[in-house]
Amino acid sequence: MNQTILDERKSQVHRIGEEPFAMACNRPSLAGAVSQRACVFCGSRVVLYPIADALHLVHGPIGCATYTWDIRGAISSGPQLHRLSFSTDLQEMDVIFGGEKKLEASLRELIQLHSPKAAFVYSTCIVGLIGDDMEAVCRRVSADTGIPVLPVMSEGFKGNKREGYTAACKAMFRLVGTGDTAGISPMSVNILGDFNLAGETWIVREYFRKMGVEVVANVTGDGRVDDIRRCHGAALNLVQCSGATMELAKMMQEKYGTPFHRVSYLGVEDMAESLYKVADFFAGHDPSIKSRTVELVRAELSDLMPKLAELRTDLEGKKVAMYVGGSFKAFSLIKAFRHLGMRVVVVGSQTGTEEDYKELAEISDPGTIIVDDANPLELAQFIKEKDVDVFVGGVKERPIAYKLGVGFCDHNHERKIALEGFVGMYNFAREIHASVMSPVWRFMPRRSPARAACAAKEAVNG
Ligand code: SF4
Numbered sequence: 001m002n003q004t005i006l007d008e009r010k011s012q013v014h015r016i017g018e019e020p021f022a023m024a025c026n027r028p029s030l031a032g033a034v035s036q037r038a039c040v041f042c043g044s045r046v047v048l049y050p051i052a053d054a055l056h057l058v059h060g061p062i063g064c065a066t067y068t069w070d071i072r073g074a075i076s077s078g079p080q081l082h083r084l085s086f087s088t089d090l091q092e093m094d095v096i097f098g099g100e101k102k103l104e105a106s107l108r109e110l111i112q113l114h115s116p117k118a119a120f121v122y123s124t125c126i127v128g129l130i131g132d133d134m135e136a137v138c139r140r141v142s143a144d145t146g147i148p149v150l151p152v153m154s155e156g157f158k159g160n161k162r163e164g165y166t167a168a169c170k171a172m173f174r175l176v177g178t179g180d181t182a183g184i185s186p187m188s189v190n191i192l193g194d195f196n197l198a199g200e201t202w203i204v205r206e207y208f209r210k211m212g213v214e215v216v217a218n219v220t221g222d223g224r225v226d227d228i229r230r231c232h233g234a235a236l237n238l239v240q241c242s243g244a245t246m247e248l249a250k251m252m253q254e255k256y257g258t259p260f261h262r263v264s265y266l267g268v269e270d271m272a273e274s275l276y277k278v279a280d281f282f283a284g285h286d287p288s289i290k291s292r293t294v295e296l297v298r299a300e301l302s303d304l305m306p307k308l309a310e311l312r313t314d315l316e317g318k319k320v321a322m323y324v325g326g327s328f329k330a331f332s333l334i335k336a337f338r339h340l341g342m343r344v345v346v347v348g349s350q351t352g353t354e355e356d357y358k359e360l361a362e363i364s365d366p367g368t369i370i371v372d373d374a375n376p377l378e379l380a381q382f383i384k385e386k387d388v389d390v391f392v393g394g395v396k397e398r399p400i401a402y403k404l405g406v407g408f409c410d411h412n413h414e415r416k417i418a419l420e421g422f423v424g425m426y427n428f429a430r431e432i433h434a435s436v437m438s439p440v441w442r443f444m445p446r447r448s449p450a451r452a453a454c455a456a457k458e459a460v461n462g
Helices: 007-012 040-048 092-097 100-114 125-130 134-145 161-173 200-211 225-229 242-256 269-282 288-315 327-339 354-363 376-386 398-404 421-436 439-443 449-461
Strands: 013-015 054-059 118-123 149-152 188-194 214-220 236-239 260-262 319-324 343-349 369-372 390-393 407-410
Touching (some): 054 100, 100 118, 118 134, 161 242, 188 242, 200 214, 236 242, 269 288, 269 421, 398 407
8 A cells, every 4th residue: 555545544445356345434534644534613614505494603703604605605595694604703802701791793794684493503623622501591682582593503613524514413403393294295204314415406396396296395405494494294204315304214213204215317327216206205105106107207317318428429438536525426426437437546525434434435436546534645546556547526626636637526515516306427528538538638748648748848947
C-alpha cells in the first residue's frame, strides 16, 4: 500500500481481490488526516435545511454558519425561508457568561419577523463546551410563540457526520405525530432521504402520482412542517439515503408501526425496482397498480435506452473514481456506469457501514479500491494510480479532479441538474459524457506524451 496512506488509516482501505474483505469504518476521523468528512453539526444541517417553511438558527460562532447559504440546492416550490442563514454569532463574552440570553432574544426576534411554522436550533461545538441549556430556551420560546422550537443536539465534536443525521432525525421525530391524519389515502407514502437538490423529489412524486400513490411528506426536500407533523398517517416510508433518514424510519416503525423500504431513485435498475417495490406493497389494495407501473417503466425506458446507447459509444472502457457521502449512492452509480460501458475503479464514502462496504465489495470488479472517510491526498493518489477519466464527488472533491486533469461530475449537494429518475439517468450520462469527452483534457501533460516530455525538459532546464 502506498506511503500516502497513514498507518492508522490502512484498515479503512480495501483492494478487492488482494486480501480477504475486512474494513474498519464508522469511527471518528483521524486527527490530522484532513478528512473530507463534515462535522456532526453539518450532518444535521444538511438533513433539516430543505424544510422550507422552518426557521434554521445556528447557535454558535459565525464560522459554523458560513457554509450554509445554498449548502444544498434543495429547491422549494413555495416558501424560501430555509435559504436564509441565521446565527447567534457567539462572541468571547458569550462564551464566558453563556449564550442563552442571546439565543432566546434571537429566536423571539426571528420568529416575529418571519412567522415560521417551526424553528430548528442547531447546537455547535462551543455550545457543547459552555453547556447552554438549549432545551430549556426552546421550550420557553415555544410556549410563548405557539410554534414548535426544536433543539438539534449536533455539537460538532461529538462523533462523525452520522451522529448529525441521528440528531436531525430525533429533532424531526418530535414533530411527527402532532398533525391531523384525516383524509390520507390508504395508498400513501413518505419520501425519506431525498433532498430535492435539483427538483428530483418532483420527478419521483410524479411517478407516484401516475401509479395512484399519494405522497404525504417529503422528508426533507421541498419539505413542509405541517406535512411532517402528519406523516405518521402514511402507509409506507420509502428511505433513500440510508444514512440520513433511516433512524427516523426506524423510530416511526417502532412508535407508529409504519413499515419502510429502502429505495434508490438513481440509475435504471434501482429506479425501476423502487417503483415495483411500491407497486408490490399496494397490490393487495389495488391490483391494477402493477400494470400501471410496468407501463410507466416501459415508456420511460423506451425513451431512455437508445439515448444511453448513443453516449456509450464514446464512453465504453473509460474509468471512474467516486467519493460520495452515503454509500447507497455508490451502489446505484456502479450499476448506472455499467450501462455506459464504464468501469468504477475507486469508490469511497464518508459514512458507509461495514455492511455497506461488504455489499460494495460484492458488486465491484476485482482490483477496485474501496475507501472509507478518505482525505484529499489519498483520493489524488488513487486517481493517479488507476488513471481514471472522471471523478464523481461533491464540492470538496472538484478541485482534486481539476488539479489532476480529469473530468468531474458533481453528484452532491450543489448540483443544479436533476440526476434522479429515468430522466435523471439521461442527464447524468450527458454530464459524464460532456466532462469525459471535453477536448481540454488532451492538453494535460499526462494525456499527451509530447507535452509531458516538454514539461519534464522545462523542469530540468529550470
Ligand atoms: S460545529 Fe464545531 S466542527 Fe462543526 S463547523 Fe462548528 S466549530 Fe467546526
